[in-house]
Amino acid sequence: MINIFAEANCNRYVRDECQYCHVYEPLSQIPKSDWHLMPEQAQIMVDKIRQMEVFHELAKREINLTGGEPSQNPYIVEIFKVFRKITPNVRIHTNLDINSEKSQRWQRLVEIMKLSGRVDFTLYPTVWESRQRSLLAEILRLQDELIVNMIFEKVSDLLSQIEILITFFGGQEKKYQSVLSLLSTYRGKLINVLAENPDCSEVAFLKHMEGVENYICADNFTFGLNMIPGFYVDKNGGRSMNAQPFPKDFNLLECTIPRGTIEIVTVQQTGEITPCCDVGNLKCQPKFGNLLLDSPEKIMRQIEVSRKKMVSGTFKNHQNINNGKAGEWVEEGIPPYCV
Numbered sequence: 249m250i251n252i253f254a255e256a257n258c259n260r261y262v263r264d265e266c267q268y269c270h271v272y273e274p275l276s277q278i279p280k281s282d283w284h285l286m287p288e289q290a291q292i293m294v295d296k297i298r299q300m301e302v303f304h305e306l307a308k309r310e311i312n313l314t315g316g317e318p319s320q321n322p323y324i325v326e327i328f329k330v331f332r333k334i335t336p337n338v339r340i341h342t343n344l345d346i347n348s349e350k351s352q353r354w355q356r357l358v359e360i361m362k363l364s365g366r367v368d369f370t371l372y373p374t375v376w377e378s379r380q381r382s383l384l385a386e387i388l389r390l391q392d393e394l395i396v397n398m399i400f401e402k403v404s405d406l407l408s409q410i411e412i413l414i415t416f417f418g419g420q421e422k423k424y425q426s427v428l429s430l431l432s433t434y435r436g437k438l439i440n441v442l443a444e445n446p447d448c449s450e451v452a453f454l455k456h457m458e459g460v461e462n463y464i465c466a467d468n469f470t471f472g473l474n475m476i477p478g479f480y481v482d483k484n485g486g487r488s489m490n491a492q493p494f495p496k497d498f499n500l501l502e503c504t505i506p507r508g509t510i511e512i513v514t515v516q517q518t519g520e521i522t523p524c525c526d527v528g529n530l531k532c533q534p535k536f537g538n539l540l541l542d543s544p545e546k547i548m549r550q551i552e553v554s555r556k557k558m559v560s561g562t563f564k565n566h567q568n569i570n571n572g573k574a575g576e577w578v579e580e581g582i583p584p585y586c587v
Contacts, residue, residue: 250306251514251525252293254327255315256283275316275528277485278518283316285517287323290330292540293515297334299544302510302551310337317343319353328360336364341397344369344380354383361390370397371409381416388420393470401478401492403446403453407438426466433460434473450477450494487529489575489585498574501530501586506559510551515539521547523554533581534558562587 256275297303311331318324319342331338346354357367367387372380387394396413400406414431417424434457441448441456448456463472477491477499491499504511505523514522519540526532534554537547561582568576568584575584 249310249312249512250297250303251312251314251512251527252285252290252331253315253515253517253527254285254313254318254324255321256517257316257320277528278516282518284321284323285327287326287330289517289519289540290327293519294330294334296539296544296547300548303513304334306510306513307331307334308337309335310339311335312339312341314341317345317353319346319356322352322356324356325359325363328363328365332363332365337366339366339368339395342367342369343372344383345372345375346383347379349383349386358386358390361387366391366393366395368395368397370399371412373405373409373412376412384416385420392468395472395474397474397476399476399478403438403442403448403493406475406493407435407442410435410438423467423469424471426464427469427471430461430464430471430473434462448494450491450497450499453494481529485529486531487583498569498585500569501583503558503562503586505555506562508555523558530583530586531581532583532586534561558582558586 256278297307311334313324313328313331315321318340321327324340328338328340340357340360342357348354361367369380369384369387398406398409400409410431414428414435417427417431437457437460441453445452445456462475464470477493479491479499480488482488489498491497501524503524510523512525513536514525514527516522516528519538521536521539522528523532523534523536534557535550536554537550539547542550557580561578561580564578564580565582565584565587568574568578569587577584
């Protein structure tokens with residue numbers, strides 16, 4: 249999958265909440281003049297992606313237009329059409345924090361859904377009732393698949409968000425019974441873990457939740473849950489090593505690139521290519537070049553240079569973790585929790 253930053257503006261207004269968002273701070277460092285990806289820039293990206301086999305294969309699987317808030321980009325429909333030249337699987341990730349169906353942001357999303365693009369969203373309990381709930385009902389009318397992202401600071405937060413979705417889908421038509429069944433299974437598991445071990449480690453939590461599906465395809469509807477633990481991001485834009493729900497554990501990121509495979513890359517609207525899903529606050533120093541400015545040949549050379557750095561840095565991170573030095577940065581510039 250390729251993540252494309254179509255817009256840098258986050259469009260969130262609760263600063264405390266923003267600090268735990270995975271795109272907090274790094275985007276605010278980008279000048280406003282570079283906030284919007286333009287359609288002609290998208291076309292340059294498409295032309296170069298086609299010339300690089302590894303990128304082309306990732307793009308054919310899925311292109312995710314994200315940000316920031318992509319619906320803020322006034323050209324997002326045209327950008328969507330450009331990327332559809334590579335793959336039918338172009339997705340929009342929105343915060344759905346929209347105050348009216350008359351909003352231009354909402355109208356852009358509607359147009360994309362009518363063109364068979366999928367709109368996914370992040371559930372924000374603070375604006376669920378006032379903004380998200382009614383628009384989600386309209387999304388279900390316009391598309392037959394959906395992924396809901398849930399960022400949680402405590403396990404109890406995750407349970408409350410599951411309850412919101414159960415109440416919502418319980419008020420919809422019968423075709424969503426399979427969704428309710430999935431959500432109810434999650435609710436039961438979460439209730440049990442909170443009763444038995446509310447301060448559990450992440451390993452214990454994952455063990456308790458083992459075997460629970462987060463994806464279903466039934467009754468002509470596809471539904472998925474993506475549960476993302478919150479992380480505090482400091483004033484310099486660096487992400488902490490420990491997730492908020494599991495503060496005693498290092499959240500180790502298993503990067504596939506040192507193993508010789510690229511499964512996901514992220515391209516900021518400035519064209520900078522970052523490995524994996526690093527939007528900037530992992531502070532991973534090896535970069536893959538610039539999709540707007542560099543030739544395909546230069547990008548591929550840079551990928552190999554960066555891959556070697558990541559192999560070396562990851563090895564040193566393993567050594568530091570085993571020697572009680574977790575958190576120390578190595579000279580290769582690999583986040584100390586990338587193993």
